[in-house]
Amino acid sequence: MSIVEVQGLSKRYDPPKGVLAVDDVSFTIERGEIFSLLGPNGAGKSTTISMLSCLLRPSGGDATVDGHSIVGDAQAVKSVIGVVPQDIAVYPDMTARENLVFWGKMYGLAGVELTSRVDEVLELISLVDRQKDRVDKYSGGMKRRVNIGVALLHRPKILYLDEPTVGIDPQSRRSILDGILTFREQGMTVLYTTHYMAEAQELSDRIGIIDHGKMIALGTHGELVKIVGEEARVDVAVDRQLDGMVERWSGLRGVSKASVEEDHAELLVDDANEVLPHLFEEAAGGGSRITSVNVSEPNLELVFLHLTGRALRE
Amino acid sequence: MTKVWAIAWKDLRSTMGNVPGLAMMLLAPLALAGLLGFAFGGGDSFEISATKVALASEDARPAAAPGQEAPPLAGDAFAGILTSEGLRDVLEVTEAKSAAAARARVDDGDAAVAVVVPRDFTAALYGAEGQKTAVELYVDPTQEFGMAITESVVMQALLDFNGARAAATVAVAVAGGPAGNDDAAQTAAARFVQDGGVSQALVIAERAPSAGEGEDASTVGLILAGMMVFFMFFGAGNVARTILTEDQDGTLPRMLTTPTPTATILGGKFASVFLTVSVQLIVLLIGGAILFSIDWGRLDVVAVLTVVTSAVASGLALLIISVVRTPGQAGAISAGVYLVLGLLGGNFGTATDAGTYATVQGFTPNGPLLRGWDAAMRGGGLADISGDLVVPVAFGLAFFAVAVWRFRRRYA
Ligand SMILES: Nc1ncnc2c1ncn2[C@@H]1O[C@H](COP(=O)(O)OP(=O)(O)O)[C@@H](O)[C@H]1O
Numbered sequence: 218m219s220i221v222e223v224q225g226l227s228k229r230y231d232p233p234k235g236v237l238a239v240d241d242v243s244f245t246i247e248r249g250e251i252f253s254l255l256g257p258n259g260a261g262k263s264t265t266i267s268m269l270s271c272l273l274r275p276s277g278g279d280a281t282v283d284g285h286s287i288v289g290d291a292q293a294v295k296s297v298i299g300v301v302p303q304d305i306a307v308y309p310d311m312t313a314r315e316n317l318v319f320w321g322k323m324y325g326l327a328g329v330e331l332t333s334r335v336d337e338v339l340e341l342i343s344l345v346d347r348q349k350d351r352v353d354k355y356s357g358g359m360k361r362r363v364n365i366g367v368a369l370l371h372r373p374k375i376l377y378l379d380e381p382t383v384g385i386d387p388q389s390r391r392s393i394l395d396g397i398l399t400f401r402e403q404g405m406t407v408l409y410t411t412h413y414m415a416e417a418q419e420l421s422d423r424i425g426i427i428d429h430g431k432m433i434a435l436g437t438h439g440e441l442v443k444i445v446g447e448e449a450r451v452d453v454a455v456d457r458q459l460d461g462m463v464e465r466w467s468g469l470r471g472v473s474k475a476s477v478e479e480d481h482a483e484l485l486v487d488d489a490n491e492v493l494p495h496l497f498e499e500a501a502g503g504g505s506r507i508t509s510v511n512v513s514e515p516n517l518e519l520v521f522l523h524l525t526g527r528a529l530r531e
Numbered sequence: 532m533t534k535v536w537a538i539a540w541k542d543l544r545s546t547m548g549n550v551p552g553l554a555m556m557l558l559a560p561l562a563l564a565g566l567l568g569f570a571f572g573g574g575d576s577f578e579i580s581a582t583k584v585a586l587a588s589e590d591a592r593p594a595a596a597p598g599q600e601a602p603p604l605a606g607d608a609f610a611g612i613l614t615s616e617g618l619r620d621v622l623e624v625t626e627a628k629s630a631a632a633a634r635a636r637v638d639d640g641d642a643a644v645a646v647v648v649p650r651d652f653t654a655a656l657y658g659a660e661g662q663k664t665a666v667e668l669y670v671d672p673t674q675e676f677g678m679a680i681t682e683s684v685v686m687q688a689l690l691d692f693n694g695a696r697a698a699a700t701v702a703v704a705v706a707g708g709p710a711g712n713d714d715a716a717q718t719a720a721a722r723f724v725q726d727g728g729v730s731q732a733l734v735i736a737e738r739a740p741s742a743g744e745g746e747d748a749s750t751v752g753l754i755l756a757g758m759m760v761f762f763m764f765f766g767a768g769n770v771a772r773t774i775l776t777e778d779q780d781g782t783l784p785r786m787l788t789t790p791t792p793t794a795t796i797l798g799g800k801f802a803s804v805f806l807t808v809s810v811q812l813i814v815l816l817i818g819g820a821i822l823f824s825i826d827w828g829r830l831d832v833v834a835v836l837t838v839v840t841s842a843v844a845s846g847l848a849l850l851i852i853s854v855v856r857t858p859g860q861a862g863a864i865s866a867g868v869y870l871v872l873g874l875l876g877g878n879f880g881t882a883t884d885a886g887t888y889a890t891v892q893g894f895t896p897n898g899p900l901l902r903g904w905d906a907a908m909r910g911g912g913l914a915d916i917s918g919d920l921v922v923p924v925a926f927g928l929a930f931f932a933v934a935v936w937r938f939r940r941r942y943a
């Protein structure tokens with residue numbers, strides 16, 4: 218049995234007129250995998266996580282976590298999940314250690330077990346040396362690590378991480394991503410949300426792409442890029458008359474989609490090697506010079522573009 | 532229960548780390564009470580040490596009229612007044628063997644005033660109309676203040692003796708006896724003095740404010756009690772507001788993702804508020820006792836008042852937080868509510884005993900509490916304050932009930 222089974226989950230804020238933030242979403246998460254929800258801001262990722270954390274009551278549908286219903290058995294669900302909120306939610310006027318001790322008590326830990334778990338987590342988030350410093354004296358990356366550490370204290374069966382790398386330096390991001398990969402090795406299940414395509418690609422066993430509250434695609438990275446077929450993306454910049462060029466290009470064989478993006482054109486092509494010479498020919502015929510070309514093999518970015526007609530902005 | 536304490540302890544620690552908040556909770560009331568106490572003439576700075584008095588009584592028993600008991604020595608009664616319990620803080624009386632010995636003490640600087648009761652004091656009191664005598668005050672001229680106090684006490688005592696004599700005379704006259712029957716008057720006056728009528732009427736400490744040091748202390752005490760209750764509202768408000776700030780900062784939602792029931796989290800927050808204001812109150816009580824020598828009263832009474840006062844302040848703060856949405860709203864609304872209650876309840880030294888205003892005060896949560904503290908400072912027992920606690924306890928319970936109901940709906 219999957220550890221998480223989501224069935225037709227919906228959430229409308231302030232019904233009946235409010236935003237339909239999550240719209241009939243269904244998916245499952247298998248034990249021991251990293252599952253990512255990938256989508257732009259406002260897609261409904263945090264709302265989904267809140268419902269799976271029993272913080273928000275679904276407007277429709279249900280989900281089970283480790284066999285317990287999020288609607289009917291919230292207490293049981295809460296004892297198997299560790300939630301890392303999108304915004305840092307620890308006490309800035311307390312030290313890292315004090316925070317971990319306090320949150321450990323909230324998870325029902327006490328005595329020797331509490332102390333040893335706190336020590337363990339401090340080690341895990343590499344804050345042993347700074348454990349006696351107040352959190353408001355920490356860098357952004359260190360605060361993020363405390364934020365994550367809190368959710369690990371009770372050894373949850375499944376860890377929810379809601380955009381844990383937003384707004385931090387590359388080094389901290391790297392250490393957080395490595396940490397998550399380690400959790401998987403230790404057998405933990407992870408539900409990860411992000412709007413960074415590269416993160417989802419690197420971490421995930423399976424990815425759900427979510428947009429406007431709807432799950433628009435679901436599968437492994439390989440399965441997802443197949444949606445766009447063998448297509449590659451070609452970015453072309455010309456020195457003038459871009460608009461006219463795009464019309465000529467889109468008439469070419471092997472070009473399935475062409476659009477203007479600011480000062481360059483974006484084309485989806487079956488085979489870049491075959492199409493590129495024709496692009497140059499057409500440009501020369503139209504009196505334009507191509508100033509740069511960039512070919513990208515299929516990726517999630519492209520999948521999103523293909524499915525929504527919009528770019529997944531990083 | 533562990534979790535409730537964990538939450539309360541965390542909040543208490545965080546309050547203690549917040550220096551401006553602490554100043555508001557602890558220093559402001561003490562400083563204001565000190566200032567106002569000074570302005571109203573109370574306080575440690577004005578406290579006078581007891582005036583040293585050397586008392587010599589030369590009063591002698593007059594010969595008894597035939598067939599009658601000799602009257603008691605009025606000089607003893609007089610000495611009894613000067614050395615009475617109520618005056619102990621004002622006059623430090625030592626008895627001297629003779630008038631000369633008493634005066635010598637003043638000369639040596641061992642006493643500020645010598646009081647000499649004349650040989651014919653009793654005789655003059657019980658004697659025929661027109662007989663006069665004088666109590667002598669021998670004064671160190673540099674001890675003006677001590678002299679004024681002693682003089683007023685002696686004057687009061689003498690007035691009372693004279694009054695007793697006059698009253699007795701009139702009583703005899705009204706009873707239909709022959710006017711000017713000095714024997715009857717003498718007997719009546721003697722009995723009046725004897726029965727304690729005079730000595731009771733002469734509890735000077737209660738009648739002469741200028742001499743009552745105890746009253747000064749309770750002035751600061753009353754002012755501080757008002758300030759305490761007022762600033763406890765703010766102290767409670769500050770902690771209760773963390774429910775809203777923690778909601779915004781995400782730590783409250785995060786608590787709700789742990790296997791901790793909502794009731795426990797709210798219970799923890801309620802305990803935080805109550806614990807914080809209790810500590811605030813206890814620190815203020817101790818501070819008042821040390822800085823202004825306030826005697827707050829009996830320990831059991833103070834304990835009960837502490838619990839009830841803290842509960843009222845907490846309940847009110849939680850109620851306000853439970854009906855507003857943002858910390859900003861909470862700040863503005865509570866400041867208004869606290870100010871109005873402070874004014875209505877008499878927290879700013881405007882307490883009165885009668886009239887419409889007193890009635891209004893009686894139905895505020897804080898007004899009767901202040902009366903309770905006043906009663907405690909006057910040495911009242913639990914029975915004396917129980918009447919003052921009915922309204923505050925009712926308010927406190929109602930506040931808590933509404934707050935719980937509101938929070939349940941919000942975080943269901
Ligand atoms: N508390 C709320 N009340 C009303 N609308 C909300 C609330 N939270 C989020 N929304 C709306 O719901 C949609 C999804 O938001 P969210 O789940 O936060 O997206 P994401 O986490 O993917 O960025 C957005 O349109 C957002 O504006």
Ligand SMILES: [Mg+2]
Binds near residue numbers: 262263264303379380
């Ligand atoms: Mg989000």
